Amino acid sequence: MKQYVIDQLRETDYEKILEFLKANADPSEFGDVFWAKLPAGLYSDAQKEHVECQPFCFAINLSPGKVEFELLIRSRQVLRCKCIGYAGKNQRDYIIDYADRMLGELMIKL
Template identity: 50%
Template structure:
C-alpha cells in the first residue's frame, strides 16, 4: 500500500488530530480509520465516468504514534472496480498538502 506517514506523534498532536477527524470526516468501521472526501475536480477520467461509484475518498489511519494517509482513491460503494486506483499526480498532491496543512492548522 502506498501511503504518506507522519510518525512520532506527541499525545497532544494525536488528540488534536482525533478531534479534527471526528468533526471533519467520516469515521470508518474500525477505530482510528477515517474517510476524507476527494474533491470532484480532482477525479480522474474513469472516476468521472463511474457516477455510481462516486463520491471518492482516501483513508486516514490515526493511532497514538502515527497518522497515515493512503494514496489509494476508493469508493465506499464497491470493493473492486476499475475506478479504485492509486492517486494521480493531482490527487497525490492534494493528499500531501492536506496532510501537511493539518499540522499548520492545528
C-alpha cells in the same frame, strides 16, 4: 500499500488530530480510521464516468505516534472497480496538502 506517513507524534498531537478528523472526515467502522472525500474536480476520467461509484475518498489511519494517509483512492460504494486505484499526481498532491494543512491548523511541529 502506498502511504504518506507522519510519525513521532506526541500524545497531545494524537488527541488534536483525532478531534480534527472527527470534524473534517467521515468515521469508519474500524475505530481510528477515517474517510476524507476527494474533491470531484480531482477525479480521474474513469472516476468521473463511474457516477455510481462516487464519491471517492482516501483513508486516514490514526494511531498513537503516527497518522497514515493512504494513497489509494477508493469508492465507499464498491470494493473492486477499474475506477479504484492509486492517486494520480494531482490527487497525491491534494492528500499531502491535506496532511500539511491539518498540521498547520493544529499547530503541530515536527
